Amino acid sequence: MSQMQQVERQLREMILGLDIGPGEKLTERWIESRFGASRTPVRAALLRLETEGLVSRDGRGWTVSPINLAEIEQIAVYRQAVEVAAARLTAAFEDRSGLDAIEAMLDSCGTDTPREEWHRVGTDFHVELARLSGNEFLYRAVRDAMTRLSRARWLEISDEAASARAWAEHRIILNALRKGQGDEAADLLAKHIGGSRDRLVGSLQAERRGLRARGFAVIAA
Amino acid sequence: MSQMQQVERQLREMILGLDIGPGEKLTERWIESRFGASRTPVRAALLRLETEGLVSRDGRGWTVSPINLAEIEQIAVYRQAVEVAAARLTAAFEDRSGLDAIEAMLDSCGTDTPREEWHRVGTDFHVELARLSGNEFLYRAVRDAMTRLSRARWLEISDEAASARAWAEHRIILNALRKGQGDEAADLLAKHIGGSRDRLVGSLQAERRGLRARGFAVIAA
DNA sequence: TATCCCCATTTGGGATACCAAATTGGTATC
DNA sequence: GATACCAATTTGGTATCCCAAATGGGGATA
Numbered sequence: 001m002s003q004m005q006q007v008e009r010q011l012r013e014m015i016l017g018l019d020i021g022p023g024e025k026l027t028e029r030w031i032e033s034r035f036g037a038s039r040t041p042v043r044a045a046l047l048r049l050e051t052e053g054l055v056s057r058d059g060r061g062w063t064v065s066p067i068n069l070a071e072i073e074q075i076a077v078y079r080q081a082v083e084v085a086a087a088r089l090t091a092a093f094e095d096r097s098g099l100d101a102i103e104a105m106l107d108s109c110g111t112d113t114p115r116e117e118w119h120r121v122g123t124d125f126h127v128e129l130a131r132l133s134g135n136e137f138l139y140r141a142v143r144d145a146m147t148r149l150s151r152a153r154w155l156e157i158s159d160e161a162a163s164a165r166a167w168a169e170h171r172i173i174l175n176a177l178r179k180g181q182g183d184e185a186a187d188l189l190a191k192h193i194g195g196s197r198d199r200l201v202g203s204l205q206a207e208r209r210g211l212r213a214r215g216f217a218v219i220a221a
Numbered sequence: 222m223s224q225m226q227q228v229e230r231q232l233r234e235m236i237l238g239l240d241i242g243p244g245e246k247l248t249e250r251w252i253e254s255r256f257g258a259s260r261t262p263v264r265a266a267l268l269r270l271e272t273e274g275l276v277s278r279d280g281r282g283w284t285v286s287p288i289n290l291a292e293i294e295q296i297a298v299y300r301q302a303v304e305v306a307a308a309r310l311t312a313a314f315e316d317r318s319g320l321d322a323i324e325a326m327l328d329s330c331g332t333d334t335p336r337e338e339w340h341r342v343g344t345d346f347h348v349e350l351a352r353l354s355g356n357e358f359l360y361r362a363v364r365d366a367m368t369r370l371s372r373a374r375w376l377e378i379s380d381e382a383a384s385a386r387a388w389a390e391h392r393i394i395l396n397a398l399r400k401g402q403g404d405e406a407a408d409l410l411a412k413h414i415g416g417s418r419d420r421l422v423g424s425l426q427a428e429r430r431g432l433r434a435r436g437f438a439v440i441a442a
Numbered sequence: 443t444a445t446c447c448c449c450a451t452t453t454g455g456g457a458t459a460c461c462a463a464a465t466t467g468g469t470a471t472c
Numbered sequence: 473g474a475t476a477c478c479a480a481t482t483t484g485g486t487a488t489c490c491c492a493a494a495t496g497g498g499g500a501t502a
Contacts, residue, residue: 002485028454038487040261043454044268051272060454060494071357077306078358085302136292137299141362223455248483259457264484281464281484 004041007031008048015054015064016150023217026055026062053148066217067152069201073221075145076197082141083126083193084186086133087173091182098132103174106167119154125170129177149200155211157203166196225262228252229269236275236285237371244438247276247283274369287438288373290422294442296366297418303362304347304414305407307354308394312403319353324395327388340375346391350398370421376432378424387417 011031014020031042046062049055056065090096102125109121123146130142169192176185204211204218211218232252235241252263267283270276277286311317323346330342344367351363390413397406425432425439432439 004485027452029452039454040264040486040488043261044264044485047265047268048272051269062454074356074358077310077356078303078362081302081306081359082299082362085298089298135295135298137295137366138302141299141303145358225455250483260484261456261458265455283484 002041003037004044007035007037007041008045010035011045012049012052012054015049016147016154018151018154018216020064021215021217022064022151023066024064024215025058026064028062052144066219067155067204067211068219069204069221070219072149072152072201072204073197075148076193079126079142079145079193080190082138082145083130084190086130086135086138086142087177087185087189088182089133089135089138090129091177091180091185096178096180099174099177102128102132103171106170106174115158119150122153122166123150152200152204155204155207155216156200157207159199159203162199166192166199169195223262224258225265228256228258228262229266231256232266233270233273233275236270237368237375239372239375239437241285242436242438243285243372244287245285245436246279247285249283273365287440288376288425288432289440290425290442291440293370293373293422293425294418296369297414300347300363300366300414301411303359303366304351305411307351307356307359307363308398308406308410309403310354310356310359311350312398312401312406317399317401320395320399323349323353324392327391327395330388336379340371343374343387344371373421373425376425376428376437377421378428380420380424383420387413387420390416 020026026046028039028042028046031037031046032039035042046055050057054065056063090099105121105124105128109118127139127143127146131139133139169188173185173188173192176188201221205221208218208220241247247267249260249263249267252258252267253260256263267276271278275286277284311320326342326345326349330339348360348364348367352360354360390409394406394409394413397409422442426442429439429441
């Protein structure tokens with residue numbers, strides 16, 4: 001694997017894992033020394049991460065993208081459009097056996113599953129559902145949207161009851177898709193995404209002071 | 222403006238203007254000498270054009286992305302999802318005066334307007350409509366989709382009657398939006414996009430031999 | 443003490459040098 | 473004439489160097 005891809009992957013992991021806080025300044029030279037690569041692959045990695053929305057230009061320099069509540073709300077609307085479209089496509093297929101793998105993914109999460117795994121599966125549920133549609137653009141749209149939401153979701157205050165309800169919704173959506181009930185699944189999915197957005201934005205607004213104290217830039221909606 | 226941006230813009234124009242044919246190989250050194258820049262800005266430009274889907278990696282090298290009929294069909298589905306969502310948002314606004322600028326754009330095209338201008342306005346109608354939604358993600362999705370379709374639309378055999386009908390549809394969609402009839406506009410827009418896709422794919426399939434003879438790579442659906 | 447100014451340092455943008463891998467073109471062989 | 477093989481060239485990947493602009497810190501001044 002080329003160094004550019006290594007730098008890109010490691011830097012993405014550091015950003016998504018909040019090892020580098022939202023809003024922090026980045027210098028090409030720091031990344032260079034941190035990962036032992038020269039500036040050429042570093043710059044390539046930054047350019048690609050910029051298109052993912054994980055880093056942004058700050059005048060002449062680079063910044064880890066702040067968490068932006070207005071952006072989170074816009075992403076929810078975007079997700080409703082693309083995820084619902086993907087679900088309708090999937091529901092209309094004759095062979096919907098691909099849903100089994102997604103159900104199995106949900107099954108793999110138990111009470112002793114680490115939080116990191118729940119986070120991953122909670123993301124992959126939506127991404128894999130979009131992939132099932134067979135439409136590369138809808139799939140990429142959902143994958144990119146979930147990537148952008150990743151850090152915010154990581155910071156969300158866990159509410160056992162709400163999480164359990166959201167998890168149950170995943171099952172219900174899958175069941176509707178299984179039966180080919182596109183309209184029903186679309187409606188459930190849109191509501192599910194809306195609820196997810198409300199909890200996320202609400203949680204971040206409540207934590208905002210604490211997050212800023214930790215050095216995390218959070219832009220109000 | 223930085224050289225990287227200049228190279229990116231000029232190269233994009235050459236690709237979109239079919240000065241470099243779909244499927245053609247690109248070498249960093251050729252671009253370097255062609256635009257009088259060094260490899261650093263050239264590589265940056267290629268990385269960004271790759272995320273736009275205009276150039277692709279071909280093993281170790283670079284290729285101007287071929288025209289892909291399957292991709293065009295997938296983009297149409299994607300567009301239906303995001304453009305319809307954007308239109309619904311716009312229709313629900315109290316102040317829909319932004320539609321006037323789009324109507325004016327349509328008005329600016331007359332019988333003596335050059336084809337290039339028709340092409341641009343035909344694209345901007347959809348892009349600006351999405352921008353009116355106020356949702357940055359829907360807007361970018363439509364803009365990127367239209368960029369990817371640009372070359373194919375340029376190669377479409379012009380059918381006066383069909384074009385006139387499509388143009389009339391633009392007006393009808395605007396009128397529905399003006400009246401705040403979201404459902405009506407959504408339905409019209411989805412059909413409009415579908416029709417556009419059918420004419421486009423049909424035209425390219427019919428021309429496929431000729432295009433290949435011109436050195437344009439066209440991948441069948 | 444607050445403010446302005448100047449210079450040393452740092453930074454990203456660009457140019458160039460070097461390398462390993464891949465491509466290419468020709469040639470010898472069958 | 474087809475094919476296998478080898479050397480020369482080309483190519484993308486990387487490292488490094490230079491530069492102008494930006495940054496920032498310290499001292500002079502009011």
